[in-house]
Amino acid sequence: MIVYKLPILFINLSSSEWSAILLSLKVAIISTVVSFPFALLIGWWLARSTFRGKPLVEGLIHLPLVMPPVTTGYLLLIVLGTNGFIGKWLFQWFGIRIAFNQTAAILAAMIVSFPLITRSISTSIEMVDTRLESASRTLGISPFITFFRITFPLAIPGIISGVVLGFARCLGEFGATITFAGNIEGETRTIPLAVYNYMQIPGKEGATLRLVIISALISLVAMILAEYLNKRVKQNR
Amino acid sequence: MAIVKIHAELTRNKFHFRSDCELHSKVTGIFGPSGSGKTTFLHLLAGLQKPEKGNIQVNGHTLFNSDNKVFVPAHRRKVGYVFQEGRVFPHMNVERNLQYAMRKMEDSKSLFYEVVELLELKPFLNYMPHHLSGGQNQRVALGRALLSNSQLLLLDEPFTALDFTLKNQVITFINRIISHLDIPMIIVSHDLKDLLMLTQNLVLMNQGKTEPPETYLELIRKQKLLELNGLISNYYNIYDGTIAESDPSKGLAMVEMKNNPQLRLFIESDDTSLKKGVQIKLALRGADVALSSHRIDDISIRNQLEGTIESVFQHKNHMVCIVNCGIHIITRLTIESAKKLTLSPGKKTWCLFKSLAIETYR
Numbered sequence: 001m002i003v004y005k006l007p008i009l010f011i012n013l014s015s016s017e018w019s020a021i022l023l024s025l026k027v028a029i030i031s032t033v034v035s036f037p038f039a040l041l042i043g044w045w046l047a048r049s050t051f052r053g054k055p056l057v058e059g060l061i062h063l064p065l066v067m068p069p070v071t072t073g074y075l076l077l078i079v080l081g082t083n084g085f086i087g088k089w090l091f092q093w094f095g096i097r098i099a100f101n102q103t104a105a106i107l108a109a110m111i112v113s114f115p116l117i118t119r120s121i122s123t124s125i126e127m128v129d130t131r132l133e134s135a136s137r138t139l140g141i142s143p144f145i146t147f148f149r150i151t152f153p154l155a156i157p158g159i160i161s162g163v164v165l166g167f168a169r170c171l172g173e174f175g176a177t178i179t180f181a182g183n184i185e186g187e188t189r190t191i192p193l194a195v196y197n198y199m200q201i202p203g204k205e206g207a208t209l210r211l212v213i214i215s216a217l218i219s220l221v222a223m224i225l226a227e228y229l230n231k232r233v234k235q236n237r
Numbered sequence: 238m239a240i241v242k243i244h245a246e247l248t249r250n251k252f253h254f255r256s257d258c259e260l261h262s263k264v265t266g267i268f269g270p271s272g273s274g275k276t277t278f279l280h281l282l283a284g285l286q287k288p289e290k291g292n293i294q295v296n297g298h299t300l301f302n303s304d305n306k307v308f309v310p311a312h313r314r315k316v317g318y319v320f321q322e323g324r325v326f327p328h329m330n331v332e333r334n335l336q337y338a339m340r341k342m343e344d345s346k347s348l349f350y351e352v353v354e355l356l357e358l359k360p361f362l363n364y365m366p367h368h369l370s371g372g373q374n375q376r377v378a379l380g381r382a383l384l385s386n387s388q389l390l391l392l393d394e395p396f397t398a399l400d401f402t403l404k405n406q407v408i409t410f411i412n413r414i415i416s417h418l419d420i421p422m423i424i425v426s427h428d429l430k431d432l433l434m435l436t437q438n439l440v441l442m443n444q445g446k447t448e449p450p451e452t453y454l455e456l457i458r459k460q461k462l463l464e465l466n467g468l469i470s471n472y473y474n475i476y477d478g479t480i481a482e483s484d485p486s487k488g489l490a491m492v493e494m495k496n497n498p499q500l501r502l503f504i505e506s507d508d509t510s511l512k513k514g515v516q517i518k519l520a521l522r523g524a525d526v527a528l529s530s531h532r533i534d535d536i537s538i539r540n541q542l543e544g545t546i547e548s549v550f551q552h553k554n555h556m557v558c559i560v561n562c563g564i565h566i567i568t569r570l571t572i573e574s575a576k577k578l579t580l581s582p583g584k585k586t587w588c589l590f591k592s593l594a595i596e597t598y599r
Contacts, residue, residue: 129324135320138311139385141312142312
């Protein structure tokens with residue numbers, strides 16, 4: 001039944017449902033794209049460096065992964081909210097307000113998904129044989145170029161899955177967003193927040209179900225795309 | 238000018254490495270037992286390890302100097318390295334591996350085709366490395382290093398991972414590179430015969446220390462090689478030669494020696510591709526050579542050379558005798574036989590060995 005009605009789903013979407021979907025995609029895409037270079041850098045650093053206190057640094061980076069998202073959101077509020085110790089300063093000097101707007105939603109999604117992407121990237125870089133990297137250097141190729149010609153392509157399956165995991169995590173982000181960015185329609189109300197909202201209003205069961213199905217579809221498409229990309233990479237080898 | 242000067246010291250996990258040597262010949266072999274520091278020697282030259290103190294120069298360029306705090310990183314050294322395991326990049330096909338370090342294809346197109354031809358890699362250019370055999374992978378690694386604009390090539394045990402046939406193939410290819418391309422090489426091996434197939438100039442390495450380079454014959458004569466216990470017992474003689482005559486139907490060929498064109502040896506061969514003019518390497522075990530005070534006519538031994546004994550000495554439970562017959566032949570015999578023949582330097586003697594005793598390599 002549901003499958004049969006799928007096309008109708010999209011036709012019947014209300015403007016607030018559309019806005020939740022588009023906002024979700026926007027937040028997820030921007031935060032994944034912005035996180036990626038940092039995740040790559042930190043992931044590489046964690047994979048290839050040894051120093052004292054590395055477990056502590058790793059723990060701090062991975063903290064949002066294990067902390068309840070609501071507490072992460074609360075910490076963000078304390079730090080970056082208009083009364084927070086950095087937020088206050090940003091507002092007073094630059095007039096920048098971070099909490100309770102789209103930037104906050106993106107930032108919350110970034111913070112929560114970042115460890116997931118970083119972890120996947122660093123694990124896949126760890127798997128790349130460092131001996132291939134030193135072989136590249138003896139061929140006259142600098143460590144920087146070696147990273148992009150040897151390490152990155154060999155780690156690509158893990159990198160792709162890290163990005164997809166991160167993207168999905170952004171889509172599903174709820175706790176940190178509602179605490180730090182609020183639940184403002186068109187501004188911070190992503191799919192999970194909209195679902196939460198509709199669930200509390202009688203007669204919105206249809207809208208709730210539509211959003212649930214659509215978010216499942218988006219995640220499914222992302223995973224299939226990742227699998228496809230992975231296959232392409234492997235075929236080219 | 239020395240190709241390589243390496244005066245360096247390094248201590249790692251109670252292993253003390255110390256090298257004081259200068260290499261002048263185009264191809265040098267580093268020989269020593271496992272764990273003697275041979276790979277460290279190469280790593281220091283390639284910049285993969287940093288000495289604690291000393292001075293390293295290649296072709297007149299200082300790559301390391303602890304006094305001036307100079308350390309040129311690996312990628313700026315122009316020192317190519319062929320690793321034991323090849324380390325061919327698994328995500329690139331053979332062609333892309335070979336071209337990996339080529340700056341501009343246009344400039345080195347001819348070298349690319351020359352290397353592909355020398356190493357017989359043309360049929361595999363589109364292959365991915367996991368479809369290649371160990372020997373083919375090693376050839377790709379060799380080609381890749383040759384095309385990287387290196388001024389010096391280091392080969393670290395290039396044949397250990399290979400079986401006998403593949404090993405001989407790779408030796409052939411390396412010899413082709415040596416004779417066709419003008420690039421100095423340092424080759425490390427714990428197998429003396431493999432090394433001798435490529436060069437007679439050796440640096441001995443033992444317990445982290447290097448000796449100045451000397452020829453194989455000198456090292457035998459000075460009994461230095463013999464101190465590396467258990468590593469040599471066969472006293473291989475390796476010669477370069479050219480096929481002068483070949484009669485596959487009789488299973489015989491005659492080889493003109495490179496060092497002494499007047500001298501010809503019989504080898505056993507039914508290989509029809511061994512035509513006149515083909516260059517080959519001959520390996521003869523010292524123990525397969527018999528000494529006699531005169532020529533023996535009614536005997537099946539085809540190679541009988543007269544020579545003068547240059548040195549004779551006892552090593553452990555056997556005698557070693559070096560005879561100059563126009564080529565130097567190192568022979569091994571029992572103490573009893575040596576006594577009976579009353580061998581002494583300056584004395585004339587005949588070296589007898591069957592054509593079958595000579596192993597040939599292309």
